[in-house]
Amino acid sequence: MRNVEQLIEKIVKLFPREKFRADPFRILICTILSQRTRDENTEKACEKLFARYGNVFELARASAEDLHELIRESGMYRQKAERIVRVARLIVERYGGKVPNTLEELLKLPGVGRKTANIVLYHGFDQPAIAVDTHVHRISNRLGLVRTKKPEETEEELKKIVPERFWGPLNGSMVEFGRTICLPIKPKCEVCPLNSDCEYFFQKRR
Structure with a gap:
């Protein structure tokens, strides 16, 4: 069984988005x-x-x-x-x-x-919270972190497996990942740095 914490940490490091504070x-x-x-x-x-x-x-x-x-x-x-x-x-x-x-x-x-x-x-x-948009929902399912139909379900499942310190950063990183590599249509799986951890990639290669 793979280490979910290491995978999430990898995503956050590979696709960093700086946290902003504002009113x-x-x-x-x-x-x-x-x-x-x-x-x-x-x-x-x-x-x-x-x-x-x-x-x-x-x-x-x-x-x-x-x-x-x-x-x-x-x-x-x-x-x-x-x-x-x-x-x-x-x-x-x-x-x-x-x-x-x-x-x-x-x-x-x-x-x-x-x-x-x-x-x-x-x-x-500055509260821990997981914002699940279409990118987070799609990528979480492709990676095999969750198997959900709705973003609300994805949020609940991610809360169970993702360490709290990654809750906030996860959204920004997955959005960046989803816009550049894990595209909704024709994702760039062959060059993806996470393809060795991705269920979707292995299913495509079968």
Whole structure:
């Protein structure tokens, strides 16, 4: 039986992504903006948005229409604008302007799923959390770490086998791995540094 801890450590070292610390509200909003768009588009939209609205109170007073041109590059900007304004207003009304620091409370915010909540917990509050997106879900199954159908199931299974100190870094590393080598279609298995540990690779070669 292979050593899961060594495999996870290998992934984190081979595909490092530096942890960032920022205001939890900014992380929350930028993560909402990142849904179904590319990183560079998210970054542009975030910069424009927070150049105009510096904090949760200013955003809570805005209308969704005020945000359209600022976040247009992120795609689905009308829906995201509505969601962002609603989130800002709820944080002001329910939590006095402070982003909640528990998974349970974060999941009560509109448009916030487990992935977004876990990113906020790790980067915004320095709490151990595994954010499972399509990359983490796909790669974990290909490697044979888990055998799951849904990201929520992947998160629960990974928590059982991955040491807590790797929970946060795992997302960034698997995202980088998934974008460069373990692609959704036509993964670059022959040049992958993890192919000797990968069930998917061995199945392909049979």
